[in-house]
Every structure is written in C-alpha cells, then in structure tokens.
Amino acid sequence: MGRFLGIFINPAFVQYEGLDRVFDNLQSAGATAVVTHPGVARPAADGKGGRFPPLHTDGYNRVLGRELWGKRELHLQTFRAFDPDPALYADTAYAPTARPVPDDMDREVPARIIAEAHKRGMQAHVQISPFQPPGVRPEDRPICVDGAPPRGPLVANVACLNSPQAHAYALAAVRDLLAHYPDADGLFMDWVEYDAYGIEGCFTCFCPHCEAAANGQGFDWARIKGDTMRLWDWLHALTPRELVRSRRVMRNPSELLERLTDAPGVAEFLRFKADTVVGFYRQVRDMLNGSGRPRRHMSARGWPPPWNRSSGMDYRRLATICDAVTPKLFTFDYCALPRWYGQTLLDWNPDLPQAAILDALVEWMNLPDDIENRSFAHYNIPAPGERHPAKLESYRARIEEVAAQIEGRARCLPFAHAYLPEPQWEEMLALLRDSPADGIWVQMYGYLSDTKLDILRRVWRTEAG
Numbered sequence: 001m002g003r004f005l006g007i008f009i010n011p012a013f014v015q016y017e018g019l020d021r022v023f024d025n026l027q028s029a030g031a032t033a034v035v036t037h038p039g040v041a042r043p044a045a046d047g048k049g050g051r052f053p054p055l056h057t058d059g060y061n062r063v064l065g066r067e068l069w070g071k072r073e074l075h076l077q078t079f080r081a082f083d084p085d086p087a088l089y090a091d092t093a094y095a096p097t098a099r100p101v102p103d104d105m106d107r108e109v110p111a112r113i114i115a116e117a118h119k120r121g122m123q124a125h126v127q128i129s130p131f132q133p134p135g136v137r138p139e140d141r142p143i144c145v146d147g148a149p150p151r152g153p154l155v156a157n158v159a160c161l162n163s164p165q166a167h168a169y170a171l172a173a174v175r176d177l178l179a180h181y182p183d184a185d186g187l188f189m190d191w192v193e194y195d196a197y198g199i200e201g202c203f204t205c206f207c208p209h210c211e212a213a214a215n216g217q218g219f220d221w222a223r224i225k226g227d228t229m230r231l232w233d234w235l236h237a238l239t240p241r242e243l244v245r246s247r248r249v250m251r252n253p254s255e256l257l258e259r260l261t262d263a264p265g266v267a268e269f270l271r272f273k274a275d276t277v278v279g280f281y282r283q284v285r286d287m288l289n290g291s292g293r294p295r296r297h298m299s300a301r302g303w304p305p306p307w308n309r310s311s312g313m314d315y316r317r318l319a320t321i322c323d324a325v326t327p328k329l330f331t332f333d334y335c336a337l338p339r340w341y342g343q344t345l346l347d348w349n350p351d352l353p354q355a356a357i358l359d360a361l362v363e364w365m366n367l368p369d370d371i372e373n374r375s376f377a378h379y380n381i382p383a384p385g386e387r388h389p390a391k392l393e394s395y396r397a398r399i400e401e402v403a404a405q406i407e408g409r410a411r412c413l414p415f416a417h418a419y420l421p422e423p424q425w426e427e428m429l430a431l432l433r434d435s436p437a438d439g440i441w442v443q444m445y446g447y448l449s450d451t452k453l454d455i456l457r458r459v460w461r462t463e464a465g
C-alpha cells in the first residue's frame with residue numbers, strides 16, 4: 001500500500017453515483033482511507049434546505065467538481081442517518097433533531113461506505129461537528145471581548161466550547177455516533193476550536209462560561225481581558241503608520257516578544273483557548289479508550305498556522321492525544337480572509353486605505369501574492385477555474401511548522417482541499433508529496449472531477465521530486 005491518502009466522501013455522492021462507481025474511482029486514485037459523515041440527503045427546492053456546497057458567507061462562486069443530481073450547485077435537505085439515543089442526552093439542555101429519514105431513502109449509506117472501505121482494504125473514519133447542537137442558546141454563544149456576540153462573518157453557528165450544556169451535548173453526540181458506527185476505525189471532529197473566520201472571532205470567547213473555566217484553571221482573567229481589550233482598542237485606532245509598524249513587528253521576533261512582554265494577557269488568552277481545545281480532545285480520548293474496543297484513531301482537524309494560535313488548535317499538545325493532526329489547507333476560504341478581516345478593520349477605521357489594510361493582513365496571515373494596488377475586490381472565494389492568489393509555497397511553511405511541532409509523535413496528515421484550478425491542484429499535490437507530511441486527506445470526493453482524480457493518481461504516487 002502506498003503513502004497514506006484519505007478522501008472525504010459525502011454520502012450524497014454514493015446515493016447519486018452508486019457505491020461501486022465511487023469506490024472504483026477512489027481505489028484507482030490510490031486511496032488508502034475514507035472518512036464520511038452520518039447523513040443522507042435529497043435535492044430540495046431553492047430556498048429550502050441548505051445550499052451545497054455551503055456558501056461560507058459569500059462563496060457564491062464555489063461549485064462542485066462532480067455533478068450531484070445533475071447539478072454543480074443545489075439545495076439539499078439532509079437527514080441524520082441514525083436515530084439518536086435520547087438517554088445519552090438526558091442531562092443536557094440540548095436534544096438532537098429528531099427528523100426521521102423518509103422511507104424512500106436509504107439510511108444505511110454511511111454504514112455501507114464503512115463496510116465497502118473495509119472490503120477494499122481501506123480504513124474508514126467518521127466525522128462529526130459536536131459543538132453544533134440544534135438551536136444554540138443565546139447564553140451558549142461565543143462572546144467578544146467587548147461583551148457582544150461577533151458581528152463579523154459567521155460561517156457556522158457553533159456553541160462555546162466551555163458552555164457546560166454544549167460540552168455535555170458534544171460528548172453525548174460523539175458517544176452516540178460511535179455506538180451507531182462501531183466498525184469505524186477513527187474519529188474526526190470538526191469545529192472543536194474557536195472561530196478564526198473573522199477578526200471578531202479571534203477576540204472570542206469572553207462568555208461567563210469561559211471566565212469560570214479560566215478562573216478554575218488559575219488564569220488571571222482580569223489581565224487576560226485587560227490586555228486583550230488593549231489590543232482590540234489598538235485595532236480600532238489604526239493609522240497607516242501603525243500598519244507599517246505592525247508589518248515590521250511580524251518580521252522581527254524580538255519586537256513581537258517586546259509587545260507580548262508588555263501584554264502577557266494576550267499570550268495567556270491564546271494558552272487558555274488551547275487548553276480548552278486540548279482538554280476536550282483529552283476527554284474524548286479517554287472516552288474512546290474506555291469504550292472496550294481496540295484503540296480507535298482520533299485525528300485533530302482544524303485551522304492551520306497562523307490561525308490555529310487563535311483557534312486553540314495546539315498541534316504540539318494534540319499530537320500527544322491524537323493519532324494524526326490534520327491542519328486544513330482550505331485555500332478557497334483563505335482567499336477571502338483578507339477581505340473578511342479587512343472589512344472589519346475598515347469599518348473600525350474608515351479613513352484607512354484598503355491597500356494599506358490588505359498589505360498588512362496578507363503579511364500577518366502569511367498569504368503572499370503578486371497583486372499590486374490591493375483592493376477588497378481581489379479577495380473572494382474564487383470561481384472554479386480562477387487561480388487562488390496566495391502563493392502555494394506559503395503552505396509548505398505551514399506544514400513544516402506543524403511537522404516540527406509534533407516531532408513525529410503523531411502523523412502529520414494535512415487536509416488538502418480539492419477546490420483549486422487544475423494546474424494549482426497539481427502544484428499543491430506535488431508540494432504536499434515533497435513535504436514532511438506523512439500523507440494527506442482530501443476534501444472531498446465531490447470536488448474531484450475525473451481530471452482531478454487523474455492528477456491525484458499521477459502526482460501523489462510519483463516519487464518525491
């Protein structure tokens with residue numbers, strides 16, 4: 001078997017293309033593992049159900065690489081493929097949605113995916129977003145340092161990781177999932193981290209649950225809040241000169257250290273967020289170990305550097321708990337981040353030129369491009385054939401950083417997103433193949449056109465260049 005190659009399959013593609021065709025394609029591409037989620041879907045009229053692929057705020061340009069029910073973008077009505085066990089949720093304020101799968105739909109598709117993967121000698125993992133309980137209560141929503149919920153772009157409605165009720169729901173949801181898919185080899189959890197899609201997300205979470213958790217763990221919450229508020233205030237009073245200075249700080253670790261020494265609460269805040277994420281992973285690990293079956297794999301899937309500092313995905317420590325760390329290389333989202341962050345900075349500082357804001361943001365985020373006279377119009381979720389502006393070399397640096405942090409204690413398996421133009425998909429695969437990564441996961445089958453499957457087959461199996 002070749003180097004690790006895992007592919008995410010949305011069960012809808014198996015419903016549409018059939019199990020044999022999907023797995024023949026995966027096998028011919030050299031896949032050694034799959035991951036799926038426990039849902040089935042059917043097309044819905046526009047305006048009903050959810051847009052697929054999801055918009056991610058304003059990603060109207062993003063469409064699938066393979067047809068689904070004859071379309072490249074559509075609305076889907078989705079159903080949980082198994083009946084939740086209500087007893088598991090008895091002690092939480094949240095109850096899983098009980099929407100029965102219609103009789104004419106095959107609810108066994110996720111289980112069939114797992115069985116077929118095993119038949120073909122592949123691993124089969126399952127994925128869940130445990131901190132997205134139905135109808136997040138206002139008291140469980142993340143809160144910004146200024147005391148309000150984030151107003152910036154919200155890609156998903158996620159509960160605060162420190163909310164006791166959301167936390168209890170999340171553990172129950174993982175237990176429920178694994179009870180229904182006992183043959184799954186491993187677990188992926190999505191969104192078990194703080195939001196980093198917008199600048200306000202980076203200033204979460206200051207909810208009462210987080211305050212109580214931080215105080216309980218011995219953090220100096222007053223200092224964390226005070227220093228973070230100073231950073232928030234600084235971002236509300238930016239000048240072109242300050243932006244230039246901030247870019248110098250990013251290139252000069254000594255100056256960055258000086259800033260952090262002056263505001264240690266900011267570093268403590270990042271540490272607190274990482275402790276929250278690592279703490280949840282540790283609880284799930286303990287749960288898996290106590291489940292009475294041979295060791296199940298767990299993967300840490302989250303933001304790559306530099307956003308993982310703020311999201312709490314501390315890969316160095318997660319590598320001691322998880323079997324693999326899988327930083328997401330979702331370049332299509334990162335194409336829009338300079339605008340999403342930049343719009344907030346412009347709202348706060350209306351006199352700043354867009355170009356000065358963007359020049360700073362692409363440097364802060366390590367998203368170098370060749371664009372001159374930058375404006376917000378350059379930073380969108382790209383159309384299918386449109387080149388992604390950030391130079392792909394910057395992703396090599398992210399992988400090298402994570403690989404150095406984990407030092408072989410877990411496998412480094414970045415999650416490559418196939419929504420890239422074909423030439424860049426080929427460049428990305430070659431970059432990953434020649435990187436210190438132990439293998440890759442690919443998001444997802446639905447973006448792998450037949451041409452992109454061919455590229456995957458050809459590039460990934462080639463010896464390192």
Ligand SMILES: [Zn+2]
Nearest residue numbers: 160205207210
């Ligand atoms: Zn919170």
